[in-house]
Amino acid sequence: MDKRPGVMRSLFDRMAESYDRGNRTLSLLIDRLWRRRTVSALGIRDGERVLDIATGTADMAIEAARQADCRVAGIDLSAQMLRVAVNKAQRSACRDRCAFLQGDGTRTPFRDASFHHAMISFGIRNVQDMDSLLRETRRVLKHGGRFAILEFSLPETPVIREVYLFYFKRILPFIGAAVAGRKEPYVYLRDSVLDFEPPVALEQRILRNGFRLAVSRPFTFGVCHLYVAQKP
Numbered sequence: 001m002d003k004r005p006g007v008m009r010s011l012f013d014r015m016a017e018s019y020d021r022g023n024r025t026l027s028l029l030i031d032r033l034w035r036r037r038t039v040s041a042l043g044i045r046d047g048e049r050v051l052d053i054a055t056g057t058a059d060m061a062i063e064a065a066r067q068a069d070c071r072v073a074g075i076d077l078s079a080q081m082l083r084v085a086v087n088k089a090q091r092s093a094c095r096d097r098c099a100f101l102q103g104d105g106t107r108t109p110f111r112d113a114s115f116h117h118a119m120i121s122f123g124i125r126n127v128q129d130m131d132s133l134l135r136e137t138r139r140v141l142k143h144g145g146r147f148a149i150l151e152f153s154l155p156e157t158p159v160i161r162e163v164y165l166f167y168f169k170r171i172l173p174f175i176g177a178a179v180a181g182r183k184e185p186y187v188y189l190r191d192s193v194l195d196f197e198p199p200v201a202l203e204q205r206i207l208r209n210g211f212r213l214a215v216s217r218p219f220t221f222g223v224c225h226l227y228v229a230q231k232p
């Protein structure tokens with residue numbers, strides 16, 4: 001699949017306005033629970049600095065600011081997703097504690113060891129060079145710092161998998177089109193999830209890039225998966 005930064009930027013620029021509506025509808029609001037649990041897994045404390053990579057419309061940044069009196073930097077390729085993020089952050093716990101930056105998560109301007117924690121939700125699947133992203137995140141994390149990765153996966157239990165695949169392949173793009181007014185982003189969502197590596201492969205990739213694996217666990221029958229990597 002073509003995941004070059006320019007292609008991703010323009011895809012997400014086009015869907016920014018309807019992105020939150022689509023998420024809430026397609027996940028039946030369960031994404032909020034997944035996000036809350038992912039941020040909790042970092043154990044953020046007051047005064048710490050958190051990097052939200054591929055921050056999109058800032059749901060994770062806002063959740064982190066809600067859970068602790070921390071400072072959050074959100075980075076994303078898409079100016080339009082960031083426009084929504086800035087507006088939402090103004091009306092949230094993030095208000096004076098989050099800053100947003102347009103840029104590529106594989107090449108950030110941050111100094112070595114400048115963050116206590118990092119996170120990426122539903123973003124790593126869209127990154128062309130995942131190894132670069134992991135190495136860059138490792139660089140900007142402090143020793144002992146945690147990196148939470150939340151990403152879609154496919155259920156392993158056969159019956160649940162079949163039902164889910166039917167929904168995902170046949171129904172999701174049409175619901176997405178009805179909610180968001182365009183089908184193309186949801187065809188991309190479907191294809192990119194079906195094409196994405198399974199948890200065991202992503203676990204190996206995390207280890208190969210110099211992290212320890214602190215947590216690896218499925219959410220909601222394996223519809224998505226949380227990985228918490230730790231810089232030694």
Ligand SMILES: C[S@@+](CC[C@H](N)C(=O)[O-])C[C@H]1O[C@@H](n2cnc3c(N)ncnc32)[C@H](O)[C@@H]1O
Binds near residue numbers: 105
């Ligand atoms: C599916 S959205 C996820 C947004 C948000 N994290 C969430 O949980 O809703 C994927 C985001 O990844 C961003 N993205 C893709 N590749 C990126 C990269 N190399 N660097 C930074 N952001 C990237 C896109 O612009 C998009 O906003």
